[in-house]
Amino acid sequence: MYYTKITSNSHDVLATNKTDMLCSAVNFANKKTNTGDNVDIYEAVERPEIRSIILIQRVMSWTDDGWSEE
Numbered sequence: 001m002y003y004t005k006i007t008s009n010s011h012d013v014l015a016t017n018k019t020d021m022l023c024s025a026v027n028f029a030n031k032k033t034n035t036g037d038n039v040d041i042y043e044a045v046e047r048p049e050i051r052s053i054i055l056i057q058r059v060m061s062w063t064d065d066g067w068s069e070e
Helices: 022-032
Strands: 002-007 013-019 038-047 052-063
Touching: 002 022, 002 052, 013 022, 022 038, 022 052
Parallel strands: none
Antiparallel strands: 002 013, 002 038, 038 052
């Protein structure tokens, strides 16, 4: 599973998402971010018995530069 966290410059969490595919995590981040937002995508494991997501390692991160193909 992949866990995506989008934060602002002031480190406020703006959005999170969990998905089974890395491409879906990147797509979510690209649709939700604005210029200057920070994105971190982690490999993660969900532990429903303790209602928690355990982050294994960060696989991607970037700061949105505002560029878009649209």
